[in-house]
Amino acid sequence: MAGGSPAQAVFGPPGEVTISFWCPPPQQFIPDAASAQQRMQQIKDAGFNLVTTNACDLGEWPVEVTRRALVAADAVGLKALVHDERFRRAAETGDTSGVPGVARDFAGYPAVAGYEVIDEPSYGFIPVAAEMVRTLRTLDPAHASYINLLPSWDPNLPVPYTRYVGDYLNAVDPVLLSYDNYLWPTMYTNLITIRDEARRRGIPFWNVVLATAHGRFPDQPTAPQMLWEGMQTLAYGGTGILWFVYWDMIDPDFREAMIDARGNETPLYAETAAINAKLRTIGRPLVGARHVRTFQTGPDPLPAGGVRRQPQTPVFGDDNAPMTIGVFEDDSYVYSLVTSRDTASARTANTRLKYNATLPQRLTGPGSWTTVSPTSTGGGLAAVSASLAPGDAVLYRVAKPLARVDDEVVIGRVRNNHGTLHSVDSAGGVTYMGPAPWGTCPPGYGEAGRYERPNGFWVCTRSDLAGRGVYVGNVVNNGSELVRVQNGNALPLGPKAWSGCTNTSRFVAQLLESNGFWVCLDAADRRGPEAVVGLVRANDGQLYATDYANGTYHVGSGGWGACPGGYGYVGKYEAVNGFWLCARSDLVPRTFLVGNVVANAATLFSVTWGAVSAIHYPAAWNDCRGGRLLGNLVVSNGFWLCQQ
Structure with a gap:
């Protein structure tokens, strides 16, 4: 979020998430100053902190009614966004000659937050909207203009969204970006587009969300669904939430509003007031923080546009529960907003921070x-748990500086030729990141090598660990082998028990399942086994990796002179019971015994x-001649192997 941004300072109370609505009281319900103030107080009591004066299809307020409402607000x-029939006329005809009069009529009122110029402009209307905003900006630079855009699914858009x-x-060069979208399957893709565009511009964004069923949205949202709409917007860094609608539209196509056509509060009024209170409470610490990223947990498939946790994220979720987690930071704290995507059932949110x-x-x-009581701690992680009502959320903060988030390695696990990506952290364990094709690595990571087969894997190492050796225990149907990966090469080292590492490597984490894996990270100065010996017995060749620090491993079979990646051919004793020798690329020029x-x-x-020559027979075991x-x-x- 963009704390202290012009839009927040102009449109909403400082340090607050803006909570507003569409469709205020019709003019007949505010006929005088007393009734106007009563209705404004009713709006404030529901947790709204910004009034709109666009009366929707009930007709724009005349100038004198708008002035009365501004005095009451x-x-x-309360602050108010001013709408006027002269804006509508410009939208319908393209004639903007009446726009200057709006600024002259209302600029001097203290309650004015800005001008609500147009809702959902078509693509072709953008130049007219820009002219209207320029006119208002020239005549009244103290008050910004507000425009709400179409949703991403609108069928009439002639260009990509x-x-x-x-x-x-x-x-238009607006001070904030606003849009509406009531088609929930497109919620996240639209949120991401708006968030990304707003971030590029360095401006905040608002989301107009559904409170009343109508038209192509015939299902009346439940209170948990409304809470979900608001919390998801906050989790993506939104700074404003506007409900559609507040007042009954007197239209058979519309269902329950917060205030009915007779001016009475409906049950939705109290439900919305409770939701607004939660949104304002949780949103307040986030307005001044910077949105870092958002990710989802839960089983596949994620909702369209959803992404898994990325490496270096200082919070780990639980894939047993469908959550959206937004990460924010300011100078003092890192915030994690954990929101439930389940609007039907309560969920337990297990999170590690x-x-x-x-x-x-x-x-x-x-x-x-309140300081949490973790269920466990270790490796700089605190495991916390919260019971969330449907659609609800919990906000955590952690004082800076944090313990380092390692995520040393990312593993692409391939089973039956299908790849999935997993981040591997020495404290946080293994985190599922979703499906991925061969060789996919997240930003900040490079491919270290791959074990390319139907049930293989690839390895991505953090940029500062490039060149480090990585041992992967590749488990297929409960059978495991250890494979060393470094500098683009994969060297299988034979069977190994779960979590088994070499003498020079440390265990990082494991995915403990029948087709899982474990990861060990080699010491910084290790370049792997010095040599590979092709041992031929009765004309059958078997390869053995020979490692001064970690011993000798059977790594497979091969024909005469076959060397694994990263090793060069040195020489052979070609006989029925002979051998050939492959040395690590940097050791090929050396002499071996x-x-x-x-x-x-x-x-x-x-x-x-x-050059291969016999120098002694019979020789004693492990004779290295110095x-x-x-x-x-x-x-x-x-056999034995010595290096001169």
């Missing part, structure tokens, strides 16, 4: 924060750049 401490929004922004010296706090009332053991009798060979023993396979038909 000021008396109860992003162009409609972008061309509007370029032409990164923290440092001070435990997280939960917002328990207006301006009231190979003890070739056949039926418990050993011959020592020197191998250098294709060199370093890299490893051995101590069996009757084994």
Whole structure:
């Protein structure tokens, strides 16, 4: 959110989320000053902090009624967006000659927050809207103009929605971006487009949401659904929520409004007042904070436009519950707004928050924060739990600086040729990020290598860990093998028990299931096994990785001279019971000694750049002639390997 932005300062109370509505009282219900003030107080009592004067299809207020309403709004401490029939006339005819008169008639009233110029302008009307705004800005620079845009699904838009929004922004240069969308399946895609465009411009955005069924939206929203609309808007960084509608439209196509056609409060009035109170309480700390990102939890499929948690996000959700989590920060705190997408049932929101010296706090009332009692702590994470009513939310804050969010590695797990992405954090564990094709890595990560097969994987390492060796325990139908990945190469090291790491690596995290994986991260200075020996017995070749620090591993079979990626051919002793040698690319020029053991009798060979010569027979096990023993396979038909 953009705290202190011009739109917040002009349109809404400082430090508050703006809560407003469409369709105020018709003029016959505010015939005098006393009745006008009574109706304005009724609006304020419902938790609204901004009045609109567009009477919808009930007819625009005459100038004297608008003036009366502005005086009444000021008396109860409300601001108002002024609409006028001269704006409508310009919208219908393109004649903007009456626009200057609106500014002259209302600019001097203290309650004026700005001018409500037009609702849902067509693409072709944008130039006229821009002219109206320029005129108002010239005559009354103290009061900004407000325009509400069409939703993304509007069938009459002649251009893509992003162009409609972008061309509007370029032409009008507004202080905020506002839109409406009551077609809930498109809620998130529309929110994302508006949020992204507003962020690029450095302006806040508002969302007009549904309170009353009408037309193509025949289902009357429940209170949890209305709460969901508001909380989702806040989670994406919205700073204003406007309800459609407040007053009954006297139209058979419209259902319950907050005030009926006779001017009486309906049950929806009290429900909306309770929702507004929650939105204002939760929104207040966020108005001055910067929106960082928003993500979803819960089982697949996510709603259209939904995204999973990305690496380096200081909060972890629970995929057992459908939540939308918005992350914000200011100079002192990181905020996590955890909102339920379930509008039918209560849900438990299990969340883990990164923290440092001070435990997280939960917002328990207006301006009231209470330190949480975590269900567990460890690795700089506090596990917290909250029971959420349908559509409801909870707000946490954590004092800066936080413990580091590691997310050292991202694993692309492939099973039956279908890839899914998972972030791996030493404290937070494994977090599902959604489906992905081979080689997909999130921003800030680069591909370290891949084990390309129907049940394989690829590895993305954090940019500062590029070049580090990563061990992946690849588990397929409960059978596991350890594979070393580094610098684009994958070296299988044979079977390994769950969570097994090498001597030089540390365990990071695991996805403990029959087709899961675990990850170990090698030490910073490790480049992997020094050599791979192709051991030939009875003309059958088997590959063994030889690692001074971690021992000898069987890594598969191969034909004469076959070397895995990252290793170069050094030489061979071509015999029925011979061998060939592959050295790590940086060690290919070195001289090696190979003890070739056949039926418990050993011959020592020197191998250098294709030159292989027998230098001693019989040789004793592990005879290195002063060199370093890299490893051995101590069996009757084994070997040992030394580096000179």
